[in-house]
Amino acid sequence: MKIAFVGKGGSGKTTLAALLARHLAAAPDRPPLLAVDADINQHLAAALGGGEDAVLPALGDHLTELKEYLRGDNPRIASAAAMVKTTPPGRGSRLLTVAGSNPVYDATVRQVRGVRLAVTGPFAERDLGVACYHSKVGAVELLLNHLVDGPGEYVVVDMTAGADSFASGLFTRFDATFLVCEPTLRSVGVYRQYLGYARDHDVRVHVVGNKVADASDVEFLRAHAGADLLTWFGRSDWVRAAERGEVRSLDALEPDNHAALHLLRGAADAAEKDWPSYARQAAEFHRRNATAWANDRAGADLTDQIDPDFVLGDHHLLVH
Template identity: 60%
Template sequence: MRVAFVGKGGSGKTTLSALFSRHLARSGAPVLAIDGDINQHLAEALGSTEVSAPPLGEHTASIKDYLRGANPRIPSPEAMIKTTPPGRGSRLLRPLGDDELHARHVGRAGGVPLMVTGEFDESDLGVACYHSKLGAVELYLGHLVDGPGEYVVVDMTAGADAFASGLFTRFDLTFLVAEPTRKGVSVYRQYRDHAERFGIRIAVIGNKVTCEDDLLFLKEQVGDDLLTHLVHSPWVRAAEQGRTESGPDTLASLEPHNRHALTVIHEAVDSRPRDWARLHRHAVEFHLRNARAWADARTGEDLAAQVDPDFVPGPAALLP
């Protein structure tokens, strides 16, 4: 199951991504965390200062070459763009599988497997869009065949900027982290309005709630989309200051209410059935949009031809 955490900058979405990833790891579930934010802080939130594995965004070309496999519709990695959907002959991935992509790009942070998109370097400044780096994450999720009880947790870019690519359609459930302020819920309204057009389900997680008035404010502004909330956490503050040990087991010291909120989030994810047809339909739609808008002209190819009409997404695609 794939989940994304989004929200206004400073809302705590990276903290929630880390807490939920730790919660899943502590439960014994297979989990992979992905830092897809321009501010690469997920490793630190998980309790590590760095990740030994190389960033995805620096190796997009080799990732394309690996994923296209023997797909006859993709003649070269240069003809493949971030939205190119898998087809017959493509290399499909299992979560944390025994393949060269996972072997190369998965590190560990606080006991949690982690992949990172990567930061801007000096050559990117003023000339590159961060979404070019996120293309590697979009390709990864597009070629991933995951199932119930397997989790991919993505910390997304802040605000409604997540809608600048089709990546927002690649998740089973999107959690919007909102503080109990007008600014905190304004991003929720933007995200809700955009997501409704594509049938994307959003669940709101209130964060940094300090009193009953905070909770009432969120309920008034968000309504039934409010799934649960976390109260102000001295444990989280201590972790952010480096005064707690890292690792999933340290969550035993998290405040009881906040531990319960993580359980509610977990149950919400498990109750969401995977719709492979919807995922693939959105992938094809955004690929054709990108092809018409810029990619056909840039590659000199008719990228609509990359769509394999006989490809069946999901576990069946793994069969010989």
């Protein structure tokens, strides 16, 4: 299952993404797992316990190699340079799996406290005034477009904050979207904004309350999120210690917060995998991007990259 954590900046989405990743990595069944930091503020490695100074190779710095690998011998794609963030896979494309070995993972994925992690890379000084961070996030969209995840496999992505997630079709690439919401009007406002966009694309949003102090906070979230409220996390000494750089065993996490993690995994496992819809959405956003800017940049009609008879799915795992 592909899982996204979204929400207002400062809501705690990175903390909860890291908590779920560590929870999955420590599960008795040891499911295949890949975590991805796609936030402009690159803190997932630190939240996993890697330290604030952890430096990981950036997907954004390996975009050309990523495109060249994924292109394979797909006859619809003339070159790596012709690929854009929304380019979908087709016959001849190379596909990725969650745990498989490939040159892309070799170059960019590293272990952080037992969690395999890839990062888009920070917004560097050389980017100021000349680049858009979404060009870096495009590497994640391209990766997810070509990634086949089977039952019991997980990809956990810490997304950009607020409505920035809608700057591309990336928000449609997930089976479960957890919107982290504090019991405040500002945080609820982001939820409503997100829900308005997501509803038009059949994106199921689960609200996860965070920094909940008492029953009145829960009632506030219920009043605003209704049936979308899946669970909530209370204020936590474990999380406070983690935010100070102290890495504790998950066994020390408060029982109620442990139970909330089980609910998150359960909601992800219960999500309906719809590969045909996944392919249709990929084609839709590729057409949008081609028409809006990519055709002019490439000097060609990039909608020709869409293979109408190709649908990504579990059956591709049989050949990987």
